[in-house]
Amino acid sequence: MIQENIYRIKNTLPENVRLIAVSKTYPRNCIDEAIQTGQLDFGENKVQELLEKYRPDEDIRWHMIGHLQTNKVKYIVDKVVLIHSVDSLHLLETIEKEAQKKDIIVNVLLQVNLAHEETKFGFDEDELEDVLTHAYKHVMIKGLMVIGPNTDDEKRIEEVFCKAEQLKNKYHFQELSMGMSHDYKIALRHGTTMVHIGSDIFGKRDYSK
Numbered sequence: 001m002i003q004e005n006i007y008r009i010k011n012t013l014p015e016n017v018r019l020i021a022v023s024k025t026y027p028r029n030c031i032d033e034a035i036q037t038g039q040l041d042f043g044e045n046k047v048q049e050l051l052e053k054y055r056p057d058e059d060i061r062w063h064m065i066g067h068l069q070t071n072k073v074k075y076i077v078d079k080v081v082l083i084h085s086v087d088s089l090h091l092l093e094t095i096e097k098e099a100q101k102k103d104i105i106v107n108v109l110l111q112v113n114l115a116h117e118e119t120k121f122g123f124d125e126d127e128l129e130d131v132l133t134h135a136y137k138h139v140m141i142k143g144l145m146v147i148g149p150n151t152d153d154e155k156r157i158e159e160v161f162c163k164a165e166q167l168k169n170k171y172h173f174q175e176l177s178m179g180m181s182h183d184y185k186i187a188l189r190h191g192t193t194m195v196h197i198g199s200d201i202f203g204k205r206d207y208s209k
């Protein structure tokens, strides 16, 4: 089923949109199954879980898509291709410091809170300009991540994704990480370059374990 789901979803994505398979809460063997299709981009939202699934000698491109605590940055900076969820200047500065220590450049996205839901991390839209005045030697800000509002109201989701697309264009960003199982089709109409899909690939998540 996992493989069929990946093929089906990939068929709906334009060439310039990357599929990130969100493997959080699913066991490592689900990842192994997905890899068989050529899927190599995987997303996790917890440092501990990413480290448990990480193997140094394989081609997987790991994406950190969840809130990242500054004290855990050092464990993952050299293991992920992109941190999508940078939500504070303090975190940016910590990534810079840890990347400098390891003499690497780390690609990041700034998470912007456009849905204005209490549970959502991220910068406010009007903080972006100031954040972008800070220059870093070991951090490359490639774009934005936006999580849509948790609703079935397509109009409301569309509004948020429109705003995200405007911000991407305003700041001439290369990447916009936006769209999950329930709303990625809407995101495709609004300039997303990376969709992160979990349950539509791996099935319903079980948080009880």
Ligand SMILES: *Cc1c(COP(=O)(O)O)cnc(C)c1O
Pocket: 022, 024, 045, 065, 066, 147, 179, 180, 181, 182, 196, 197, 198, 199, 200
């Ligand atoms: C869990 C998660 C996803 C995947 O959500 P699905 O609804 O299972 O597709 C995508 N993006 C982020 C940031 C997530 O935390």
